[in-house]
Every structure is written in C-alpha cells, then in structure tokens.
Amino acid sequence: MDPVAAKYIGAGLAAIGMGVAAVGVGTIFGNFLSGALRNPSAADGQFGRAFIGAALAEGLGIFAFLVAIILLFVA
Amino acid sequence: MAAEGKAIDPIHQFEIHPIVNFSVGGVDLSFTNSSLFMVIILAAVSILMLWGTSSKSLVPGRLQSAAEMAYEFVASTVRGTAGESGMKFFPLIFSLFMFVFFSNVLGLIPYAYTVTSQIIVTFALAALVILTVLLYGFYKHGTHFLHLFVPSGVSPVLMPFIVLIEVISFVSRPVSLSVRLFANMLAGHITLKVFAGFVTMLLGAGAWAALAPLPLAAIVLLTGFELFVAILQAYVFAILTCVYLNDAIHPGH
Numbered sequence: 001m002d003p004v005a006a007k008y009i010g011a012g013l014a015a016i017g018m019g020v021a022a023v024g025v026g027t028i029f030g031n032f033l034s035g036a037l038r039n040p041s042a043a044d045g046q047f048g049r050a051f052i053g054a055a056l057a058e059g060l061g062i063f064a065f066l067v068a069i070i071l072l073f074v075a
Numbered sequence: 076m077a078a079e080g081k082a083i084d085p086i087h088q089f090e091i092h093p094i095v096n097f098s099v100g101g102v103d104l105s106f107t108n109s110s111l112f113m114v115i116i117l118a119a120v121s122i123l124m125l126w127g128t129s130s131k132s133l134v135p136g137r138l139q140s141a142a143e144m145a146y147e148f149v150a151s152t153v154r155g156t157a158g159e160s161g162m163k164f165f166p167l168i169f170s171l172f173m174f175v176f177f178s179n180v181l182g183l184i185p186y187a188y189t190v191t192s193q194i195i196v197t198f199a200l201a202a203l204v205i206l207t208v209l210l211y212g213f214y215k216h217g218t219h220f221l222h223l224f225v226p227s228g229v230s231p232v233l234m235p236f237i238v239l240i241e242v243i244s245f246v247s248r249p250v251s252l253s254v255r256l257f258a259n260m261l262a263g264h265i266t267l268k269v270f271a272g273f274v275t276m277l278l279g280a281g282a283w284a285a286l287a288p289l290p291l292a293a294i295v296l297l298t299g300f301e302l303f304v305a306i307l308q309a310y311v312f313a314i315l316t317c318v319y320l321n322d323a324i325h326p327g328h
Contacts, residue, residue, distance in 0.1 A: 045155075048152065048155055048156060048314055051307075051310065051311060051314060052311075052314060052315065052318060055255065055311040055314075055315060056251075058255065059251040059254070059255045062251075062254055062255050062258040062259065062262075063251075063254065063258075065258055065262055066254060066258050069258075069261070069265075073086055
C-alpha cells in the first residue's frame with residue numbers, strides 16, 4: 001500500500017477512538033444527571049467526581065486524537 | 076486538507092520563533108514567543124492577585140472579588156478533594172491553576188500564542204505534580220506509601236495483576252495529565268484554524284462565497300466552546316492534581 005495513503009487511513013481509524021471516548025463521557029454525565037435528578041441535594045457534592053471521571057474518559061479519546069495528529073503531521 | 080496543506084497550515088500557529096537569540100555553551104536559551112507569553116501570563120496573574128488584594132475592603136471591588144473568587148474556588152476544590160490536610164499544597168495548586176487558566180484563556184485571543192499547546196510545557200507541569208506526590212509520599216509515609224499499589228481485601232491469586240495494574244495506572248498519570256491539557260488546546264486551536272480555512276476557501280470559490288458566513292458563524296460558536304474548554308481544562312488539571320496529592324497524603328485507601 002502507498003505509505004501516504006496508509007497514513008491517512010490510520011489517522012481516520014484513530015478518529016474512531018474519539019467517538020468511543022464520547023460515548024464514555026456521555027455515559028458519565030448522563031448517569032450523573034439521572035442521579036442528580038433523583039437526589040438533587042447530593043448532586044453538588046459529587047460534581048467534582050463527575051468531572052474527574054469525564055476527564056479520565058476523555059483522556060483516552062485524547063490519546064486517539066494524538067495518534068491521528070502524529071500520523072498526519074509528524075510521521 | 077493535504078492538498079491545501081501549503082496554503083492553510085493549521086499547525087503553523089504553534090511554531091516557536093526566537094525573539095532574542097541567546098545561547099549558553101551550545102544550549103539554546105533564546106527568549107521566544109513562548110517565553111514572552113509566559114511572562115505576560117505571570118504579569119496578568121500577579122496584577123490580578125496583587126492589585127486585587129491591595130485594598131482589602133469589606134465590600135470588594137471588581138478586581139478584589141475576582142481575586143477572592145479565584146482563591147475561594149481553588150480552596151474549596153482542594154478541601155473537597157484532598158481534605159483539610161491538603162491545604163498545605165494550596166500554593167502549588169493555586170499557582171498551577173492560575174497559570175494554566177491564564178495561558179488557556181489568553182491563548183484564545185487571536186494572534187496570541189498558547190503556552191499550554193506545547194507538550195513540553197504541560198509535561199513539565201505534570202512532572203512537577205508527580206514528583207511532588209512521590210517526594211511527599213515517601214517523606215511523610217516512608218515505605219507505607221507503597222500501600223498505594225496494594226489495595227486491601229484482594230485475593231492473593233489476583234494480587235500480582237492488581238499491583239501491575241495499579242503501577243501502570245500510576246505511571247500513566249503524568250502522561251495523561253500532560254497530554255490531556257496539551258491535546259485539548261491543540262485540537263481546539265486547529266479546529267478554529269480549519270474553519271477559518273473554510274471561510275477563505277469559500278470566498279475564493281466564485282458563487283460559493285455566499286456560503287462563507289456559515290463557517291464564520293461556526294467559528295463564533297466554537298470560540299465560545301473553546302472558552303468553556305479552556306476554563307474546564309484548568310479546573311480538571313487542578314482537581315486531578317488534588318486527587319494525586321490526596322494519594323500522597325492518605326495512601327493505602
């Protein structure tokens with residue numbers, strides 16, 4: 001295969017990882033919201049934890065993005 | 076994008092140019108545009124905090140309430156995550172938060188340089204955090220700090236795998252902490268540049284120029300979103316620093 005074509009295909013495949021991270025972040029905030037609507041008084045205390053979880057889930061999507069950027073502009 | 080790669084290069088904005096050339100013994104120590112923006116960030120933080128706290132009136136003015144809000148926000152984050160004993164690290168976390176916050180937000184100004192879009196800067200910040208965690212953990216708890224990697228109540232069969240997973244998760248912390256901030260800033264600025272490229276491409280494409288306001292409107296929306304991301308990433312960096320320091324203060328959960 002043409003190496004340049006393989007580079008772009010690889011970058012496109014890496015983009016799938018970002019979509020999967022979006023599922024993870026959506027699950028976290030969706031569950032946080034459904035929990036917060038059941039017990040609004042406890043929601044403020046868990047706000048930071050929701051963001052920690054979202055940051056950790058998003059971090060893996062960011063790695064996928066990094067792979068795409070490295071393939072496109074560095075490799 | 077590869078075809079127009081030469082005309083519109085979304086990576087170009089992250090290039091470092093030396094402003095004052097200077098080197099010591101073959102080591103390049105030039106004062107660059109990155110250094111200039113670090114000085115600007117430092118000046119902005121100092122002005123906010125020094126002027127904001129100079130009058131100390133009972134009814135705060137605008138600058139004083141901004142300074143007090145920043146202090147109270149970080150202090151409540153530290154207390155909530157690392158407990159009252161985490162407050163001895165408040166100066167570190169507050170400095171990190173303000174530096175990251177100001178570099179993210181100042182970087183959104185057109186033609187400004189985003190210091191946190193360089194992985195070496197964010198990795199230096201993350202390495203500072205992890206070294207603080209390691210040094211304080213071993214200084215305060217000695218070898219008991221290693222209980223961090225050995226959770227209690229795990230069956231002996233699973234123990235080697237759990238320890239391995241805990242060690243990998245600890246080692247990947249500085250990487251994920253730095254890459255998260257860097258890649259968020261990089262991705263946001265590249266997206267803005269790509270959409271700006273769409274505007275110029277449409278303007279140069281005859282009748283299609285009528286569609287040019289669409290990506291322009293998208294840039295306005297994206298800039299608002301990037302402002303949210305800039306503030307969120309500063310908060311995430313600060314809160315993860317608190318979580319990691321909490322491991323050093325209270326190991327062996």
